Amino acid sequence: xxxxxxxxxxxxxxxxxxxxxxxxxxxxxxxxxxxxxxxxxxxxxxxxxxxxxxxxxxxxxxxxxxxxxxxxxxxxxxxxxxxxxxxxxxxxxxxxxxxxxxxxxxxxxxxxxxx
Amino acid sequence: xxxxxxxxxxxxxxxxxxxxxxxxxxxxxxxxxxxxxxxxxxxxxxxxxxxxxxxxxxxxxxxxxxxxxxxxxxxxxxxxxxxxxxxxxxxxxxxxxxxxxxxxxxxxxxxxxxxxxx
Numbered sequence: 727x728x729x730x731x732x733x734x735x736x737x738x739x740x741x742x743x744x745x746x747x748x749x750x751x752x753x754x755x756x757x758x759x760x761x762x763x764x765x766x767x768x769x770x771x772x773x774x775x776x777x778x779x780x781x782x783x784x785x786x787x788x789x790x791x792x793x794x795x796x797x798x799x800x801x802x803x804x805x806x807x808x809x810x811x812x813x814x815x816x817x818x819x820x821x822x823x824x825x826x827x828x829x830x831x832x833x834x835x836x837x838x839x840x841x
Numbered sequence: 842x843x844x845x846x847x848x849x850x851x852x853x854x855x856x857x858x859x860x861x862x863x864x865x866x867x868x869x870x871x872x873x874x875x876x877x878x879x880x881x882x883x884x885x886x887x888x889x890x891x892x893x894x895x896x897x898x899x900x901x902x903x904x905x906x907x908x909x910x911x912x913x914x915x916x917x918x919x920x921x922x923x924x925x926x927x928x929x930x931x932x933x934x935x936x937x938x939x940x941x942x943x944x945x946x947x948x949x950x951x952x953x954x955x956x957x958x959x
Contacts, residue, residue, distance in 0.1 A: 760948065769847070769934050769950040770885070815884060826898065828875070829948060831884045 728753045728820050732832025740840055745806050747835045749816035750798040758819035759799045763812045806839045843869045845937045847951035862920045862954045864935030870915035871937035879932045891918045925958045
């Protein structure tokens with residue numbers, strides 16, 4: 727079936743360094759790729775997304791890149807801060823029979839930013 | 842981003858009882874809502890997709906008679922866990938997708954409900 731692979735599963739960086747999380751997807755028809763941040767005991771929060779008609783999107787310290795040919799997309803966080811510590815999930819939209827869409831999630835990356 | 846609320850945030854119940862969880866989109870109308878289940882340190886597992894005014898579409902392996910979903914209005918969906926057992930204990934999260942046509946639209950999550958069945 728369709729799947730999304732996410733790496734690494736854990737990432738530890740020093741405050742101020744950059745963090746990169748990578749995902750690959752299997753369905754070439756996927757056209758929407760959101761990233762979510764989940765803090766302990768809370769629901770996921772949409773932090774940035776990208777659609778298949780663009781290759782890069784940036785919002786302050788976070789950016790996402792998309793390579794449709796290789797079917798992979800990445801999250802880049804620059805100048806990391808301790809409050810960036812959380813679990814990050816990537817996702818890709820999948821279109822199923824019946825015409826409805828849903829998101830397929832990666833396994834998550836636990837990011838720890840050390841002061 | 843848009844706001845999705847969930848109630849209750851935590852519930853503890855006895856085995857055999859039923860529990861209802863509410864999900865509301867506060868500042869937009871959601872024609873489609875989703876219910877997820879999440880085990881500790883794991884990813885989000887989609888349980889069902891709920892469209893306003895129609896029956897929910899359940900994922901393979903999810904018992905529709907066990908997890909009753911009602912999407913009665915454009916801002917409210919409910920999940921009822923019937924005859925709950927300890928193995929139903931989990932973190933349940935709802936999500937609502939903003940309306941629109943064309944490419945996939947943004948999907949926002951509620952804060953989650955921690956269910957503990959004794």
